[in-house]
Every structure is written in C-alpha cells, then in structure tokens.
Amino acid sequence: xTRSLQLTADGQLKHLLTLDGLSPAILTRILDTAExxxxxxxxxxxxxxLLRGKAIFNLFFEPSTRTRTTFEIAAKRLSAxxxxxxxxASAQSKGETVLDTVSNLTAMHADMFIVRHAQxxxxxxxxxxxxxxxxxxxxxxxxxxxxxQGLLDMFxxxxxxxxxxxxxxxxxxDVLHSRVARSQIHALTTLGVPEVRVIAPRTLLPTGVEQMxxxxxxxxxxxxxxxxxxxxxxxxxxxxxxxxxxxxxEYFKQYGLTPEKLALAKPDAIVMxxxxxxxGVEIDSEVADGPQSVILPQVTYGIAVRMxxxxxxxxxxx
Amino acid sequence: MKLHIKGxxxxxxxNGIDRPADVFVAAGxxxxxxxxxxxxxxNKTINAAGCIVCPGLxxxxxxxxxxxxxxxxxxxxxxxxxxxxxxxxLACPPDTDPPLDEPGLVEMLKFxxxxxxxxxxxxxxALTQKMKGEALTEMAELTEAGCVAxxxxxxxxxxxxxxxxxxxxxxxxxxxxxxxPQDFYLARGGVAHDGPVASRLGLPxxxxxxxxxxxxxxxxxxxQTGARIHLARLSTRESAAMVRAAKLQGVNVTCDVSANHxxxxxIDLTSFNSNLYFMPPVRGLRDRDALAEALKDGSIDAVCSDxxxxxxxxxxxxxGEASPGASGVELLLPLTxxxxxxxxxxxxxxxxxxxxxxxxxxxxxxGQLGVGSCADICVFDPRTRFTVSSxxxxxxxxxTPFLDIELxxxxxxxxxxxxxxxxAI
Amino acid sequence: xxxxxPDTATLLNTLVEAIRPNLSPETxxxxxHTGGVWVAEWLHQALGIKTxxxxxxISFYRDDFSQRGLHPEVKTTQLPFNVEDHPIxxxxxxxxxxxxxxxxxxxxxxxxxxxxxxxxxxxDRGGRQLPIQPDFTGAKIELPAGKNIQLQRNEQGxxxxxxx
Numbered sequence: 027x028t029r030s031l032q033l034t035a036d037g038q039l040k041h042l043l044t045l046d047g048l049s050p051a052i053l054t055r056i057l058d059t060a061e062x063x064x065x066x067x068x069x070x071x072x073x074x075x076l077l078r079g080k081a082i083f084n085l086f087f088e089p090s091t092r093t094r095t096t097f098e099i100a101a102k103r104l105s106a107x108x109x110x111x112x113x114x115a116s117a118q119s120k121g122e123t124v125l126d127t128v129s130n131l132t133a134m135h136a137d138m139f140i141v142r143h144a145q146x147x148x149x150x151x152x153x154x155x156x157x158x159x160x161x162x163x164x165x166x167x168x169x170x171x172x173x174x175q176g177l178l179d180m181f182x183x184x185x186x187x188x189x190x191x192x193x194x195x196x197x198x199x200d201v202l203h204s205r206v207a208r209s210q211i212h213a214l215t216t217l218g219v220p221e222v223r224v225i226a227p228r229t230l231l232p233t234g235v236e237q238m239x240x241x242x243x244x245x246x247x248x249x250x251x252x253x254x255x256x257x258x259x260x261x262x263x264x265x266x267x268x269x270x271x272x273x274x275x276e277y278f279k280q281y282g283l284t285p286e287k288l289a290l291a292k293p294d295a296i297v298m299x300x301x302x303x304x305x306g307v308e309i310d311s312e313v314a315d316g317p318q319s320v321i322l323p324q325v326t327y328g329i330a331v332r333m334x335x336x337x338x339x340x341x342x343x344x
Numbered sequence: 345m346k347l348h349i350k351g352x353x354x355x356x357x358x359n360g361i362d363r364p365a366d367v368f369v370a371a372g373x374x375x376x377x378x379x380x381x382x383x384x385x386x387n388k389t390i391n392a393a394g395c396i397v398c399p400g401l402x403x404x405x406x407x408x409x410x411x412x413x414x415x416x417x418x419x420x421x422x423x424x425x426x427x428x429x430x431x432x433x434l435a436c437p438p439d440t441d442p443p444l445d446e447p448g449l450v451e452m453l454k455f456x457x458x459x460x461x462x463x464x465x466x467x468x469x470a471l472t473q474k475m476k477g478e479a480l481t482e483m484a485e486l487t488e489a490g491c492v493a494x495x496x497x498x499x500x501x502x503x504x505x506x507x508x509x510x511x512x513x514x515x516x517x518x519x520x521x522x523x524x525p526q527d528f529y530l531a532r533g534g535v536a537h538d539g540p541v542a543s544r545l546g547l548p549x550x551x552x553x554x555x556x557x558x559x560x561x562x563x564x565x566x567x568q569t570g571a572r573i574h575l576a577r578l579s580t581r582e583s584a585a586m587v588r589a590a591k592l593q594g595v596n597v598t599c600d601v602s603a604n605h606x607x608x609x610x611i612d613l614t615s616f617n618s619n620l621y622f623m624p625p626v627r628g629l630r631d632r633d634a635l636a637e638a639l640k641d642g643s644i645d646a647v648c649s650d651x652x653x654x655x656x657x658x659x660x661x662x663x664g665e666a667s668p669g670a671s672g673v674e675l676l677l678p679l680t681x682x683x684x685x686x687x688x689x690x691x692x693x694x695x696x697x698x699x700x701x702x703x704x705x706x707x708x709x710x711g712q713l714g715v716g717s718c719a720d721i722c723v724f725d726p727r728t729r730f731t732v733s734s735x736x737x738x739x740x741x742x743x744t745p746f747l748d749i750e751l752x753x754x755x756x757x758x759x760x761x762x763x764x765x766x767x768a769i
Numbered sequence: 770x771x772x773x774x775p776d777t778a779t780l781l782n783t784l785v786e787a788i789r790p791n792l793s794p795e796t797x798x799x800x801x802h803t804g805g806v807w808v809a810e811w812l813h814q815a816l817g818i819k820t821x822x823x824x825x826x827i828s829f830y831r832d833d834f835s836q837r838g839l840h841p842e843v844k845t846t847q848l849p850f851n852v853e854d855h856p857i858x859x860x861x862x863x864x865x866x867x868x869x870x871x872x873x874x875x876x877x878x879x880x881x882x883x884x885x886x887x888x889x890x891x892x893d894r895g896g897r898q899l900p901i902q903p904d905f906t907g908a909k910i911e912l913p914a915g916k917n918i919q920l921q922r923n924e925q926g927x928x929x930x931x932x933x
Binding site: 031046123124125143145146147148150151155167168169170171205208232233234235237238 | 538539544546549551615661
C-alpha cells in the first residue's frame with residue numbers, strides 16, 4: 027500500500043483530500059486552529075496577512091456557488107490572491123484534459139488548488155500530478171469525500187457539545203450518494219464518537235456501510251432515539267428516477283425530520299444540515315428554523331475551518 | 345532453419361514430459377526430443393541452460409487494436425510484445441473499430457498478422473452485427489475467413505431471445521460461442537466491485553450478481569441448445585462454483601480467468617489507480633482466492649492476459665473517466681508463475697493452463713511439443729525476477745496494475761513456426 | 770548551563786517601578802503570548818490596572834510563515850477594550866530581533882487606530898534586526914553566543930528566567 031498521499035514524510039499535512047486515515051491529532055489541530063480564525067471573523071478587520079502573496083485557484087469542474095464562495099472568502103481573509111475557474115463552462119468542453127488544465131495553471135504560479143469534481147478520486151488524481159510545491163484541497167469529489175465540510179461539521183458539534191467521546195450521532199438520508207456523509211463518518215469515528223448511526227432506506231445505503239463503523243437503521247423512529255446530534259442529508263431530485271425511491275412525499279413521511287421525530291432525540295439535541303436544504307423533503311421548516319437548528323452557524327464555521335485548512339497546508343516550501 | 349535448443353528442462357504437460365531434454369527443430373516442426381537426429385546440423389543453437397523449455401503460450405485474449413484503435417497500439421508493437429512474453433498463438437476479440445463482423449475485415453487482419461513477426465493470430469468474430477446484440481453475423485462466412493469462435497466481448501446481449509437464437513445458429517455449424525457473463529442492467533453505471541471498498545471510495549459498484557445472474561442464464565441456455573460455450577473472464581467465487589457444478593452435470597462448457605484476477609482484489613483500489621480499472625472488476629479477497637483455487641483444481645480451464653493497451657491520455661484521468669483495460673500480454677507467464685508459487689501448483693500444471701488447455705479451447709494446433717507438431721516454443725528462466733516498468737514493457741500499453749512490482753520469469757527465446765521470433769538480449 | 774539568572778522577581782519589580790510613573794487611568798496592558806502574557810498578568814495586578822488585560826497571539830502576523838509554517842499551538846487574541854480609547858502598553862518577556870513586536874503592532878492596527886503604543890520588555894537581550902526600542906525594561910543583558918534566554922512558569926505560578 028502506498029504511503030498516504032496527503033502527508034509529508036514527517037507526518038505534516040500536505041494536501042487535504044479525505045478525512046479517511048487522518049489521525050485524531052491532525053483533525054484536532056485543524057479544529058483548534060479554526061477557533062482562532064473565528065475570532066478574526068468577529069472583529070472589524072477580518073483579514074490577517076498570513077497568506078499574502080500566495081495564489082489560490084478554485085478549480086471547480088462541478089459548478090457550485092456556495093462552496094466556492096466560502097473558499098473565496100476564506101482565502102481573501104488570509105490575504106491570498108484568489109482566482110476562480112469555472113472549468114465546467116470552458117476548457118473541459120473544448121476537450122482539454124484535467125492534466126492540461128492543471129499544467130497551465132501551475133505555469134501561472136499557483137500555490138494551491140481547491141478542486142471540486144464530479145468523479146470520485148479526482149482530487150487524488152490531481153494531487154498525484156501537481157508540482158511538489160502545490161497543495162490540493164478537495165472541495166468535493168463525486169461521492170467520495172468533502173473533507174472541509176466534514177471538519178466544519180465536527181467543529182460545530184464540538185462547539186455545541188464540547189466533546190466527542192459521549193455522543194450519539196445520527197446521519198439521515200442518502201448516504202449512498204453523499205460525499206459529505208462519508209467524510210462525516212470518518213471524522214466521527216476517528217474523533218472517538220462511540221455511536222454513529224445511519225438512517226436510510228436500503229436503496230440509499232452503500233454496500234457494506236457497517237464496515238465504516240456505523241450502525242444501520244431503516245426505522246427513523248428507532249434511529250433517532252436519544253441521539254445528541256442529527257445530521258440531515260439533502261435528497262437530490264434525481265433519486266426518484268432510477269427506482270431508488272417512489273416519491274418525495276413518501277420519503278418525507280418516512281425519513282423527513284419533523285418536530286415530532288425530533289422530540290425522540292435528546293431534548294438538547296442539535297440539528298445540522300450541510301445545505302442547501304430541501305424544505306419539506308428531508309426537513310420540516312419548523313425544525314430548520316427552530317431553536318435546536320445550528321444550520322446557520324455551520325456556515326460561519328465553514329469559513330474559519332477553511333482558513334485553518336489553508337493555513338496549515340501552506341507553509342514551508344516542500 | 346534448423347534449431348537446437350540445448351540444455352534446458354522440457355515441460356510438455358500434454359505429453360507428460362517434465363525432464364531435462366534438448367529439442368530439435370527443422371522445417372517449422374519438432375524434429376526430435378532428447379537425442380539429436382542423425383545428420384542434424386543446427387543453423388542456430390539456443391542455450392537453454394537453467395531454463396524451462398515449454399510449448400509457446402496460447403493467450404485467449406489479446407487486443408491488437410487494429411483496425412481502428414491504432415493510436416492506442418499497433419499490430420506490430422503488440423505482436424512483438426506478445427512474442428517477448430513467450431506467446432506463440434493468440435486470440436483477439438472483435439471489439440475493434442469497425443468490429444470484426446465482416447469476412448473482409450477478418451481476412452485483412454489475418455493477412456497483416458501473417459506478414460509480421462510474432463504469434464499466430466486467431467480472430468474471434470463478432471456474434472452480432474456491429475456487436476449491437478440485434479442481428480446475427482454471417483458466422484459461416486466469418487469462419488471461412490478465419491474466425492475460430494464468436495463473441496460479444498464486453499457488450500452483453502440484453503435481448504435473451506436474440507442470445508438463444510445466436511447460440512442455436514452457432515450450434516448449427518458447431519461453432520463455439522465465447523461469452524463474458526454480465527447482466528447489462530445490474531452492471532449499469534458501475535466502475536468497481538460493489539463492496540465495502542467501493543462504498544468507502546464512493547465508486548459506483550457492479551455487484552457480483554451482475555455476473556452470476558447472467559452466468560445462470562448462459563448455463564441454462566447452454567444446456568438447452570447443446571452449444572459449445574466458453575465463459576470468458578470469470579471474476580466471482582460463485583461463478584467458479586456454478587461452473588464446477590455445471591461441468592459435473594455434463595454441460596459442455598469451458599472457462600478462463602484473467603491473470604489480473606488471480607492476484608488483485610478491491611483492496612488494491614485504495615489509491616484510485618486507473619490501471620486497476622478494467623472489466624470485469626477485481627472483486628473481494630475471497631473471490632480472488634476462490635478463482636486461484638479453481639484454476640488450480642481445473643474447474644477454471646485456462647488463464648489469459650486479457651491484454652488491452654490504453655494510451656496515457658485515456659488512462660491519466662480520474663478513475664471513472666478513464667478507459668477500462670489493463671495491458672499484460674508480456675506478464676501472462678510471470679503472473680502465472682507467481683500464482684503457481686503462491687498456491688503450491690506444480691509447474692507442469694501451471695504451464696498446462698497457458699498452453700495445452702487454451703489451445704484446446706481455441707481448437708487450434710499448438711500447446712504441446714510432440715514430435716511432428718509445429719515448433720511453437722517458449723524458453724524461459726523461471727528463477728530470475730524482474731521489476732515491471734514502463735521502460736521495459738514492449739507493448740505500447742503501459743497501463744498495467746503491476747507497475748513497480750517484482751515478478752518471476754524472464755523469457756529468453758520464443759520460437760514461432762520454427763523461426764526464432766524473439767530472443768532476449 | 771541551566772542557571773536562573775538574573776533574579777526574575779527583581780526584574781519584575783524594576784519593570785513595575787519603571788512603568789508606574791507613566792500610567793494613566795485608561796492605560797491598557799496587552800501581553801504577547803505566551804511569556805508576555807505571564808508578565809502582563811503580573812504587571813496588571815501589581816500596578817492595579819483597571820482596564821481588562823488584553824492578550825495577543827501573533828501567529829497570523831509573523832514574517833516567517835513561508836519558512837516555518839503555522840505554529841503548532843495557536844492561542845487566541847483577546848482585546849476586551851477599544852484600542853482607540855486607551856493608551857496601550859505592549860508587554861513581552863524577551864525583546865530580541867524586534868520582529869515579534871512588529872507583528873504585534875500590525876495586529877493591533879487591525880483592531881483599530883491605537884492612540885499610542887509603548888513597549889515594556891522584561892529582558893532586552895539586544896540583537897535588534899528592526900528599528901524598535903523598549904520604553905520600559907527590567908534589565909538589559911548580553912548573552913554569550915549560542916545561548917538563549919527563556920521565561921518559564923513553574924507549577925506554583927512563579928516566573929523564572931532561564932539561560933540555555
């Protein structure tokens with residue numbers, strides 16, 4: 027098995043491609059560093075000069091406004107120069123390969139690529155082919171991983187719950203297609219959460235998901251009992267085609283989070299959602315806007331966590 | 345050309361020979377074994393000291409990429425690579441562009457191959473026109489042009505009625521049909537074995553039932569029609585068990601496994617290496633081990649390379665976007681030797697799986713070195729190990745999952761039709 | 770040689786007495802993590818400062834990020850007062866090249882426009898690489914080549930200077 031692509035020879039983080047295989051120490055360091063950046067975000071001058079002169083390129087082969095904007099804000103708060111490349115629209119349609127795109131951008135003195143791509147493994151692929159001084163951050167690759175989202179979700183949990191070692195966490199929804207869920211599961215198990223549950227119909231669960239260290243529930247009532255954290259996943263409209271689900275209505279009835287189902291969890295349970303939400307499909311508006319929802323703070327934490335990730339990756343030239 | 349292969353250890357499984365013996369070749373045939381015939385003056389002597397001398401390898405699946413895919417590889421380069429791997433006969437699938445569904449294309453391919461140094465080329469013809477699974481090809485005409493069997497390669501027929509009729513038609517002329525068992529719908533969209541590794545990596549999966557459901561259909565239709573069926577590239581342990589049972593019931597079926605599946609499993613996927621992207625996918629460890637055992641006990645008859653050269657542009661892509669296929673005609677012998685080492689298989693049995701058995705399946709001469717048979721010979725050093733590298737591979741396809749892996753077995757010389765078509769420097 | 774030298778308590782008192790005549794009712798102390806914060810805490814109590822103590826972590830303002838990366842332990846910056854309304858005394862334990870102070874001042878300016886900044890250092894060991902000088906010092910010492918001086922805090926909370 028090859029040495030982890032993400033780490034340098036002395037165990038420092040060089041790329042952030044997946045949370046799978048990262049030690050609790052590294053994850054904790056990112057969360058701790060993010061704490062300091064929260065303070066920066068709360069003062070008037072929200073910038074620090076840490077990455078001045080560095081060029082960060084957003085390579086979004088799969089379009090996304092929200093995630094890209096968060097990365098852009100994070101990079102600018104570190105005083106880095108940011109270039110946004112919406113590849114979906116331009117080079118790829120002209121037949122330029124991923125590698126050609128990367129080479130061209132390297133020639134423009136890039137220091138970091140933030141990559142989102144529809145194929146699982148795309149960020150790994152790019153990281154295997156970049157020049158040694160460039161760091162790659164995976165902003166989402168196919169169904170495989172969305173490590174910064176997983177980290178900001180952990181940051182949120184730590185903020186509201188203090189520690190991981192005594193929690194029950196439930197992830198509800200389309201785990202099969204979710205890179206967010208996979209990253210969350212890796213982070214939760216690494217950080218020592220004793221019980222991680224996934225709640226979904228069989229058609230939305232990956233084969234052998236138990237081997238990732240989770241308990242499977244098909245009955246949402248049973249699955250939500252006494253949990254401390256509920257993470258709702260977005261249900262894509264496409265899932266109704268391809269014979270995985272009959273309708274959004276039946277899905278909402280069986281797997282949607284309503285106030286009644288929320289009451290089965292602990293009274294101080296928090297409700298999270300990586301966004302964007304489909305109100306009335308996976309989550310009831312009353313819950314999404316209710317007192318237990320921490321969905322809006324998640325967004326703020328996302329900027330701080332991404333600032334932490336970028337700062338930790340860029341450092342001495344390799 | 346008179347050849348004297350001197351000082352080697354002869355292994356000829358079909359003729360039960362496994363002892364030191366010299367081999368003498370004249371006029372393209374085996375002239376004598378052991379004792380030099382009177383008046384024999386060799387034009388060339390091959391020093392086989394420390395080497396095994398065996399029938400030339402018969403590889404049941406080698407893509408030569410002509411016609412149509414010359415940018416991936418050419419007839420010249422791939423035939424040379426095959427000869428360097430000790431292969432003296434090969435079958436090439438019809439998935440070219442255009443596919444081998446017309447006699448003219450088959451004749452052209454055979455003509456081109458005949459005039460190049462390298463193995464005997466046996467085209468497998470398309471079972472349906474343009475491989476579309478709808479209309480039959482002119483199998484009788486194609487057989488006259490040189491096809492030895494008919495197949496759908498990697499595009500299974502979805503219409504079972506068409507499949508049944510294709511089998512019936514082929515059986516009319518006693519023509520073998522090669523089928524890779526895969527249910528189109530169950531495999532749809534998948535790029536890796538549907539198991540815990542693909543789930544972790546977020547790769548769309550192809551479940552084992554995609555193979556066994558189709559295999560079940562094929563075996564039932566085989567029994568119904570009496571067709572001569574060869575099952576290509578089994579990948580699951582259930583398939584091995586099903587074939588074992590079918591043979592016991594007297595179904596007329598043979599099967600092969602690719603050398604890749606004897607060694608690789610889903611565990612090897614973790615770095616998203618697109619050289620591991622090929623069909624059928626590598627499956628679980630238990631599948632790999634069951635296939636290795638089945639080849640050992642003979643339930644699986646033969647092992648082939650399933651050689652598929654892919655150029656860098658189509659492999660250096662994120663996993664699911666790459667073109668599937670692994671290069672490997674030069675690695676068939678080393679991978680078979682490694683399998684034999686790891687599973688305690690006698691060398692003679694191992695050689696049988698890549699010489700006599702595939703020759704039988706193809707229904708062509710070769711695979712054995714009886715006096716008077718054609719001189720297709722492989723001389724190799726079983727003890728020397730080498731590291732697979734893109735520099736040393738002769739195929740234009742450098743897309744092997746075994747890059748940087750050390751393997752046993754170096755071919756010293758390959759004789760085809762009495763000509764020394766390859767000699768190691 | 771791991772000898773405590775000079776007497777830290779004496780230096781702290783010297784520093785206190787140097788600052789005392791220059792205090793105003795609004796003076797704010799800002800300590801630089803980590804040693805500067807310990808000294809500032811001590812000064813804050815000894816001088817009876819009313820304005821809450823400020824603490825500064827300069828990790829994000831250092832000039833050696835490209836060489837050394839982010840410091841393993843980033844602490845937080847807390848400035849519980851408005852920098853524009855208070856004369857600030859920046860406090861550090863050991864003043865050496867001056868780069869830490871440059872970073873600290875840049876950071877303070879990102880919180881507002883300070884009315885004034887003065888610098889208090891427990892020890893000035895010389896070796897400046899920037900035009901920065903302390904206004905209040907506990908002692909000025911010269912170190913032999915290859916030696917470092919460091920402030921440490923023991924379990925009882927006492928501050929001790931060590932030369933290594």
